[in-house]
Amino acid sequence: MSRRAAVRIAVATLAGSALVVALLPALSATEMQQARADGEALFRVHCGICHEPGGTGTFMLGRRLGVQHALLEGREDLKAAYISQVVRHGLMSMPRFTRVELPDDELDAIGGHLSMRSTAAGGKP
Amino acid sequence: MSLVLPPGVTRAAFDAALAAFAGVVGRQWVLASDEDRETYLDIYAAGDEADHAPSAAVAPESTEQVQAIVRLANAHRIPLWPISRGKNFGYGGSAPRMSGTVILDLGRMKRILEVNEPLGYCIIEPGVGFYDLHDYLTARKIPLWMSIPGNGWGSVVGNALERGFAATPYGDHTANICGMEVVLPSGDLVRTGMGAMANSRAWPLFKHGFGPSWDQIFVQSNYGVVTRLALWLMPQPEEVLTLTMSVPEPDDLGWLIDVLTPLRIRGVLEHPIGITSYLSAATTTSQRSEWYQGEGAIPESVIREIMSKRAVGWWNFTLRLYGHAEINQARLNVVRRAFAAHTRQQFQITRWSAANPTHGPGAPAPTVAPLQMINWHGGRGGHLGFSPVVPPEAGRVLEQMHATRRRYDECGIDYSSTFYVCGRHVTNINLILYNRDDPHMTANVHRLFDALVKDSAAKGYGEYRTHLSYMDQVAASFDFNGHALQRLNETVKDALDPNGILAPGKNGIWPRALRKPTGSP
Numbered sequence: 001m002s003r004r005a006a007v008r009i010a011v012a013t014l015a016g017s018a019l020v021v022a023l024l025p026a027l028s029a030t031e032m033q034q035a036r037a038d039g040e041a042l043f044r045v046h047c048g049i050c051h052e053p054g055g056t057g058t059f060m061l062g063r064r065l066g067v068q069h070a071l072l073e074g075r076e077d078l079k080a081a082y083i084s085q086v087v088r089h090g091l092m093s094m095p096r097f098t099r100v101e102l103p104d105d106e107l108d109a110i111g112g113h114l115s116m117r118s119t120a121a122g123g124k125p
Numbered sequence: 126m127s128l129v130l131p132p133g134v135t136r137a138a139f140d141a142a143l144a145a146f147a148g149v150v151g152r153q154w155v156l157a158s159d160e161d162r163e164t165y166l167d168i169y170a171a172g173d174e175a176d177h178a179p180s181a182a183v184a185p186e187s188t189e190q191v192q193a194i195v196r197l198a199n200a201h202r203i204p205l206w207p208i209s210r211g212k213n214f215g216y217g218g219s220a221p222r223m224s225g226t227v228i229l230d231l232g233r234m235k236r237i238l239e240v241n242e243p244l245g246y247c248i249i250e251p252g253v254g255f256y257d258l259h260d261y262l263t264a265r266k267i268p269l270w271m272s273i274p275g276n277g278w279g280s281v282v283g284n285a286l287e288r289g290f291a292a293t294p295y296g297d298h299t300a301n302i303c304g305m306e307v308v309l310p311s312g313d314l315v316r317t318g319m320g321a322m323a324n325s326r327a328w329p330l331f332k333h334g335f336g337p338s339w340d341q342i343f344v345q346s347n348y349g350v351v352t353r354l355a356l357w358l359m360p361q362p363e364e365v366l367t368l369t370m371s372v373p374e375p376d377d378l379g380w381l382i383d384v385l386t387p388l389r390i391r392g393v394l395e396h397p398i399g400i401t402s403y404l405s406a407a408t409t410t411s412q413r414s415e416w417y418q419g420e421g422a423i424p425e426s427v428i429r430e431i432m433s434k435r436a437v438g439w440w441n442f443t444l445r446l447y448g449h450a451e452i453n454q455a456r457l458n459v460v461r462r463a464f465a466a467h468t469r470q471q472f473q474i475t476r477w478s479a480a481n482p483t484h485g486p487g488a489p490a491p492t493v494a495p496l497q498m499i500n501w502h503g504g505r506g507g508h509l510g511f512s513p514v515v516p517p518e519a520g521r522v523l524e525q526m527h528a529t530r531r532r533y534d535e536c537g538i539d540y541s542s543t544f545y546v547c548g549r550h551v552t553n554i555n556l557i558l559y560n561r562d563d564p565h566m567t568a569n570v571h572r573l574f575d576a577l578v579k580d581s582a583a584k585g586y587g588e589y590r591t592h593l594s595y596m597d598q599v600a601a602s603f604d605f606n607g608h609a610l611q612r613l614n615e616t617v618k619d620a621l622d623p624n625g626i627l628a629p630g631k632n633g634i635w636p637r638a639l640r641k642p643t644g645s646p
Contacts, residue, residue, distance in 0.1 A: 049256065049278065049493055056497050063412065063500070088160055090168050093499040093506040095218070098164040098211065099156055100184045100232040 039113030042106050046097070047072070060093060076118050080111030126162040129178045131204050131225035132639065139180065142201035142227075146183045149193040154233070157181035165211065165228050167220040167593070169499065169507035171559060171567045177220040177593050179206065182228035188306065188314065188352040194229065195350065196312035198626040205229040206628050207350045209251035209283030214276055214496070215510045216287070217593035222630035223639070229350065237261050238353060239329075245269055246303065246329040248355045251282040255491040268361035268479075270488045272296050277491025282354045286344050288590055290545070290552070293489060294359055294395040294447055297547070299344050301357040304328045307349035310622035315339075315349075329355035345590070346614075347628035348621050362447040363479055366457060367486055368472035370464075371438025378440055378526055379519035380467045382546060386517040389548040393459050397545045397552070400442045403428060404541040406435040408498035408558065413539070421537045450478070501539075502560035509570065511555040511577045513586040515544075522551055528580055529555055536573040537566075552589055578602060593630075600633020615640065 043051075050057035051072045062070030069075060087107055090096040097107070130139050147155045156164075157180075165182055166174040183205075185191045198205050204221075207229040211219025219228065235252030240261070247269075249258065255277040262269055272293040274284055285298040295301050304318040315321070317339045320328035332340065343349050372381065381400055388394045404423075407416060417427045432438065444460065446453040461472070477487040499506035515525050522544060533540040533555075541556040557573060559566050574595060581587070582602035591599045603610050614634045618625075625636020635641075 049491075050496075056493050059497055060500050088164060092504070093496070095168045095212075095214070096164040096166070098182065098219070098230065098232070099161060100154070100182070100230045101210070 039109040039111075043073070043110050043113050046102055046106070047110065050094075057094060064092070072114055074117075075114070076120075078114045078118055080108070080115045083107075083111040083114050126159050126166060126175070126178060128157075128159075128162070129175070129180055129224045131180060131202075131227070132223075134202065134225070138201060139203070142197065142203045143181060143183075145197045145201060146194055146227075149190050149197065150183060150185050154184040154186075155181065156184070156230075165219045165221075165230075167218040169214055169218065169509075169561070170220075170594075171507055171509060171557075171561065171570045172594065174220070176224070177217060177222060178224040179221050179228045180225045182230045184230040184233050186233040188234075188308065191229070191231070191234075191308045191350055191352055192312045192314060195308055195310065195626070198227075199310070199312070199624050202624060202626065203227055204626050204629050205350075206631075207231060207251075209280030209286070210254055210278075212276060212279035213283065213287060214279075215508050215592065216590060220593060222593050222596060222628065226629065231350075231352070234352065240265075240267055240269065240358075241329070242267050242269060244330065245360050246355055246357050248329060248353060249281055250353050251280055251351060253281050255279065255281055255284075259491050269358040270295075270361055271358060271491075272298060272301070273489045273491050274298075275495040276493060278493050281356065282351060285354065285356060286351060288345060290397055290547075291489070292396050292399050292443070292445070292545075295357060296397045298356075299341070302340050302344075302354060303330065303332045303357055304355040305340055305343060305351050306353040307343055307351050309349050310624070310627045314352075317343075320355075329357075342617070345632050347631035347634055348617060350627070359447075361479060361488070362449075364446075364448065364450045364453050365477040365487060366446040366453050367475045367477070368444040368446070368457075368460065369442070370468075370470055370472050371441045372468070372470075373432075373438050375439050375526065375530075376523060377438075378544065379523045381440065381442070382517055382522045382544070382551065383519045384463050384467060385546045386548070388460060388463060389546055393456050394444055395447065396445060397547045398442055398444060399543045399545050400440050401543040402541055403432050403435070403437050403439050403441070404539060405495075405498065405543075405556075406437040406441070407431045408501045408541065408556075409495060410435075410497070412503055413501050414503065422534045423539050444472070498541075498556070498558060501558045502563070502566070504560035504562045507559050507561045507567075509557040509559075509574060509592055510590075511557060511574055512588050512590055513553050513577075513581040514589050515551045515553055515586050517546060517549065517551045522553075525553060525581075525584070525586070529553075529577060532573055532576050532580065536569040536576075538569060538573055596630060596633045 049055060058070045084107055087097045130136060143155050143157055161182060162179055165179045167177055183194055185194055204223060204226040206221035206226040208219045209231050231251040233252055234250040235257060236250045237247065237253055237258060239248040255273050258281055259271055272291045272295040274289045274291045285302055288299045290296045290298055304320045306316050308314055318328060318334040319325045319331050321334055343351055378400060385398055416431060417423050446456050499508055515522055530540045538557060543554045545552040557570055559570050561567060578598055587602055588599050600611060618634050619637050622636060625638050629636055629639050
């Protein structure tokens with residue numbers, strides 16, 4: 001299994017869908033860990049310049065939604081589908097990302113990373 | 126974003142072309158869904174994004190694939206709009222000039238092919254971002270410093286090809302290009318300068334080559350697709366002295382120009398010096414409604430409140446001295462003497478040294494922090510830059526500043542400006558911020574921009590760079606001898622690109638089939 005394919009499955013797995021549960025056996029614990037790390041690493045590369053502490057996106061979100069919602073990695077209300085929508089269509093002052101800059105599988109991994117808290121809190125992906 | 130076909134191309138012919146492109150790059154790198162098209166629109170457009178709508182995108186990963194795509198574009202008569210990373214914010218982003226054009230997205234070509242430390246250069250592909258090159262240099266502890274513009278998200282190559290600049294000694298980015306590899310509109314491949322020798326050892330070292338020098342015709346043009354480029358990088362200096370000062374009144378700009386220009390021309394100061402108005406201290410840290418909720422441009426009382434609360438002057442600037450400590454000290458003495466004739470203020474000075482690198486600002490690092498200004502009005506923000514080149518004479522600069530400010534006031538837009546003292550010229554970046562969802566405001570933005578282009582042209586000042594929507598108007602303002610430059614540009618265009626497939630309308634240069642009288646479609 002390619003690293004990116006492992007990421008894709010792991011991300012979906014984290015979202016907890018029945019379809020993905022069937023794929024689970026193909027993914028070792030190490031691969032799961034790697035997939036989580038990839039989502040986080042990809043977030044750092046593609047999103048971190050704006051959405052880490054002190055970043056432009058963090059600043060703007062804090063202004064619009066309050067500081068408690070400013071940091072994406074601290075949010076418990078983010079769903080992977082919403083992340084995908086914002087990344088491809090933009091939001092307020094945030095530009096859109098093309099599939100060349102951020103391919104679908106990498107976006108999926110980032111969505112998985114950012115929706116982990118939501119999933120852990122009992123929400124749907 | 127629904128499909129807009131290129132002019133004169135049927136849906137069947139368009140689909141056939143995309144299928145041919147897919148044969149080169151693979152189906153996954155031909156992006157033609159409604160969502161794909163939307164991702165290439167100009168998200169900060171002051172008008173309708175659909176004015177510059179791409180029909181699709183194709184993303185090669187190698188020079189050979191670029192050649193193949195360009196040849197197919199000729200065969201199928203499909204126009205291509207090359208982008209490096211598509212972050213040309215304020216000038217159109219990744220969108221094409223002409224609707225229906227296919228984006229040639231070079232973002233997958235992101236190899237750093239060579240970095241030479243002792244000779245201070247890199248050879249890179251167009252997809253390499255400022256962050257990528259910075260990460261590469263810092264991870265390997267290579268003591269070469271980059272010159273990075275205000276938006277550090279973009280492409281190093283793309284920025285140099287658009288004549289981007291920054292406040293560093295290597296800040297005239299296009300001037301630091303030393304050799305290119307270019308796919309011509311025919312699909313042929315050339316290397317410029319010394320790189321025209323198959324076994325050249327001096328390609329990134331000597332700019333001119335033998336015979337005509339071609340690098341600059343591929344800058345801000347549509348004569349070729351640059352697939353790699355050599356760029357000079359600055360050796361890490363022994364020391365950097367950073368000097369900051371603010372002045373309280375708008376007309377203080379005049380004496381600043383008179384003091385700084387000879388220091389730049391004589392080489393005492395070696396970088397473009399940005400003299401920035403008070404407003405940037407507010408736009409990057411707050412929203413307009415926190416200061417003023419009335420109609421029209423911000424009144425004088427609010428200007429003074431911002432200056433007071435943000436502890437800034439009407440104009441604010443930073444000088445940096447890069448080099449050996451003994452030389453910096455001598456230069457500092459000369460700078461202080463020049464300023465003493467006009468002000469009793471002393472510079473605030475910080476010192477960075479290679480021996481003690483944790484103290485004070487050292488190597489430039491990429492940032493996108495200035496993009497916070499887009500949120501000045503709230504809503505979906507946008508920005509445009511109006512950027513005339515003005516002689517560095519106090520009278521002319523003050524006249525330009527006051528005339529520009531009056532136009533901003535007439536249109537109810539907050540004046541925000543930086544005058545970059547670059548030696549024998551001043552590049553005046555006027556920032557226009559707006560809420561894209563306020564049609565009254567965006568109408569005023571266009572009224573303002575149109576007036577500024579006309580006012581400046583009447584005084585003999587042209588822009589160094591402009592947004593897609595104003596390329597024809599600005600190109601038309603270069604009108605010596607009945608637009609002789611336009612005729613030359615078109616002659617070259619028709620010779621190199623007879624089918625007109627490469628970036629139609631880029632900087633006002635249209636291929637014959639799409640041209641209207643006087644080069645102004």
